[in-house]
Amino acid sequence: MEIIEESKYIKPAGREKIYKWFLRLTKRLSERQMLAILAVVVGALAGLGTYLFEVLLHFIKSCLVNWFDVDTFHILYLIYPGIGIILATLFVKYIVKDNISEGVTRVLYAMSSRGSRIAGHNCWTSVVGGATTIGFGGSVGPEAPIVLTGAAIGSNVGKLAKLNYRNITLLLCCGAGAAVASIFKAPITGVVFVLEILMLDITSASVIPLLISSITATTLAIVLRGWEPIISVTLSPADAFQIKQIPLFILLGCICGVMSYYFTSANAAIGRRVGAVKSQYKKWIIGGSVLGLLIFLFPPLYGEGYEAFVSLMHGDKQTIFERSLFYAFKDIDWVVLIYIIATMLFKVIATATTNASGGVGGTFAPSLFVGAFTGASLALFCQLCFGWEISIATFTLVGMAGVMAGVMNAPLTSIFLIAELSNGYGLFIPLMIVACIAFAVGYYLDPDSIYTKRLRAKGELLTHDKDKSVLVFLKLEELMENDFVRLRESATLGDVVSIIATARRNIFPVIDNFGHLLGIVQLDDLREDMFKHEKWGNPITTYMIQPPDRIIEKEQIQEVLPRFDQNHTWMLPVVDKQNRYKGFISKSRILNAYREQLVNISQ
16 A cells, blocks of 8 residues: 655645644643644544535435436446446546545554555545445445545644654544544544544543544534434334343344354455456446446445435335335335345445445445344344344344444444434443344454454554554564675685674575575584684585574564564574575564664654
8 A cells, every 4th residue: 555645735835834833822732732622623624524525425416316216227227336436446546646445444554554644635535536436326335435534634634733653643543533423423433433443542641632523523513414313213112122132132143243254255355356357447347337237136235325224224114125126026025025135245245346446435334234234134034934023123223233343343333333323322232242242253253354354464453452563563674684794605614714804793694696595604603613724615505504494575573573482593584485585684673673663652
């Protein structure tokens, strides 16, 4: 991933003026007071960015689909998604000239590998790219582009104020949390989302700015859009939690855990398959064809799908058949159940295809969609097979929390989100049961979330384990030492004796004419013969030994460090994949760099 270091849209002179104005304004404030003020600024800007995203998305949708008849399908469903993907791809390639997909993953990457610096263009480009993709029917969610937008705002405010890494990271997280809080009008969810997925440390110094930014963004969202949340549902007394339903909620948790594994696995597999296609034109054809066909058959897959599962949540099963080929079968209960299950399974394929073929969007809303349809499927099945009086709204809401917990590895975020959306905590017990079980099952099947799988494979993932997270910042190529004198395989002991007087090291790599590492020679192994002139003609390979291990360049430090203890050594050679010698890496150099990095992060 490449992220542009500095904003192209604010000239250096302009940045300097802003910084001087900021210094005059805050010179009498403590660090905590300054961060509180900046948190308000970040929260307000993130809330405004969310509002502009929703306005643009609503405008595009209204222009494209609101004039369709609800009881007929339309051929344009086959065309719109492909057009959206093409427009988003061209926008990214020729205007943005940077990768803006996978918003949450990019935020995590910025924190681990870019000093929490996100390019300034992400303050608006994700809004345009995401709204275009979703508005034309891309089956992805708006949350990831909005989170990237909020995080970019926080990062750039921190850069303009010339803050250190720790405080820039805090403002980045304030922006991400504010974006989540704004779109759902759920401030607690925004804070928990950051603490569970993004943040390293949970202290009062970090939580207070997060609360301030989330509350600011939520307040602005209410002022601009009213009190109604993006997913509006009010539970009736008939939807209340009942103790006798606990076995069903346990079953739902297990099903949601399996569905979350299906979600992450299918998303990764489709992403690899489509990503392997070199031609962008072929990707457009694949994405447009698959997505157009799926939406043509299952219209609820159009866009993020909020309207579909909100209707399902309210027991309006017929609404999901609008503009569908199967509209005539909307009153047959078994057809409804099969249709819901098929829509749930194909949603994952539609989401993965949209992103892989060039669309801009996230998996936050699709995980809620799949969870809602999972819970509704179980409730409908019990109604049809056993005649049980089960609340579809309750199981839909709880299912949303279950799949989201498994897909994102974030049970607390899912619990608080659904609790806030349902205007109360009456479902707290079933939410905890299902979210925890789904998280446990999903984690057992795959310990990585949909956001962390690729980063962990590259060793670029920050976690709540500070020791492991600090190692992420250390790069092998930066710590490698290459001031060792190289010996040719044709060298003799006499050649080495003449070198020793000026050599700074007591280890010598032996290489062939093509630079391949043949072995190493240690000074201690030469001492007995180096003062015997009659042995100076001995080939140096006589004294050569094989190193206990070899480190491949680009390996991650967290994988390299244990190998020193396994081999009982303090120094190991580094080679490329063709065994060409590159240098040495020492355990002491890694430990010293670790201590320095730990101090940098803390300060």
